Amino acid sequence: MENKRFKLFNTYVDALSFDETIKEVEDIIVEKKPTQHVVINASKINLMQQDDKLTEIVNSCPLINADGASIIWAAKKLGIPVVERVTGIDLFTKLVEISDKKGYRIFLFGAKEEVVTKVKSIFENKYKNIKIVGYRNGYFTEVDEFEIVQQIAASEADIMFVAFSSPKKEYWINKYLNEMNVPFVMGVGGSFDVVAGVTDRAPKWMQEHGLEWFYRFIQEPKRMFKRYIIGNVKYVMLTYKTKFLLSR
Template identity: 35%
Template sequence: MSSCYVLGNRVDPLTLAGAVARVTEFIRAGTPHHVVTLNAEIAYRAYCEPELQALINRAHLVTADGAGILWAARKLGTPLPERVTGIDLLQALAVAGARQGWRFYLYGAAPGVAEAAAARLQKEHPGLVVAGTSHGYLSSREIPGLIEAIKAARPHILLVGLGAPKQEYWIASHLEELQVPVAMGVGGSFDVLAGRVQRAPAWVQRLNLEWLYRVIQEPGRVKRTLALPKFMLVVLRQAHKRD
């Protein structure tokens, strides 16, 4: 199936299983690949920020991270098969990675969080290889050392939890230098895995209210959610023009 576009941002019409299969192909190829999990907030920001939109559209895989993207795709006449969030894809890749011997590197979040997230992943997926971790509060002077540490660890998958779109810009800037087969931004997934933040219950996810659950847990996110009505308005305008 061909990609669809939401506010000019490419989204690949894949299920979670399809996304894992695509990542498996990237690892077999061995060349660097950038994976983006796109939600409505970042889609709207990219709509207003051409540099970010170009980065997203250059990525090797873009998944629909959130109900907002699915809703927009339906409105624009190019429905997507299902939501593929960053944390769900991360967990699915951990399952496949434990089976296939892939090496993972976790970079991001506050000190101690990536290590705790790695420990939980290894407990839940026996045999999973974590080649290294680093927190995300490094100075610019420390980044060259991080780059060398990642290169020395030779991961198949680099998970970057710096928050979007900072993590997307970071990956794009260092992908060729790192030569990691797969680099993927995972937002706040390390905090969830480490138990610092609770993910919304399944019933809340089914109601497409996970964003509200996050805001209740982290009131500081309120300002970010103001992009959602703007996103919906632009989508409705574009859908109206289609009709």
């Protein structure tokens, strides 16, 4: 996969299709070496400009997918051959489907208690062979962390989905990756809320036109203004600045 990894700003992106990504994940599960997966979008790129530790964590991940349409846009501007988005929520739900067929053991971690419980119930009702070997809400203190890590390790999960926001999920997974001993650990942000019906995902036509960010913004304009309006302006400026520097 080395020849498909490209430098993007102060990080990297793997120019993999959705199917190629699934193949990489399944290889990781077979290998059983604890691996942290990340996706990148405009918001995370902006965070990484100010957070060296987050940048170090993301860059250490063996698999970095282009989650946002913003990454595809910037890649095109900068001459990087990334042509397909691999969104976190699509990868998450597809891996659950595959786990039902192949017997992979799943641990769900994050969101409110009623949300993660509902997600577990939805998956168990939809997939008759699904093995959800553990779940826990995302509300805890530092003193709880040892017990949580022990619970995860004891579950012998093959895949863990972590529904925290960034950069908390990247920090937490990186800190306990080897102790949890889960082959494939993926941060999924607000995906549990989407599966549980707490928040809506953008209509398909908006997804296809790179407007999911706008759909989220109009749902919560006050909360999302800094992330999507100010953040997107910063990201566009960063892209053109990078293009100018590369041209020189």
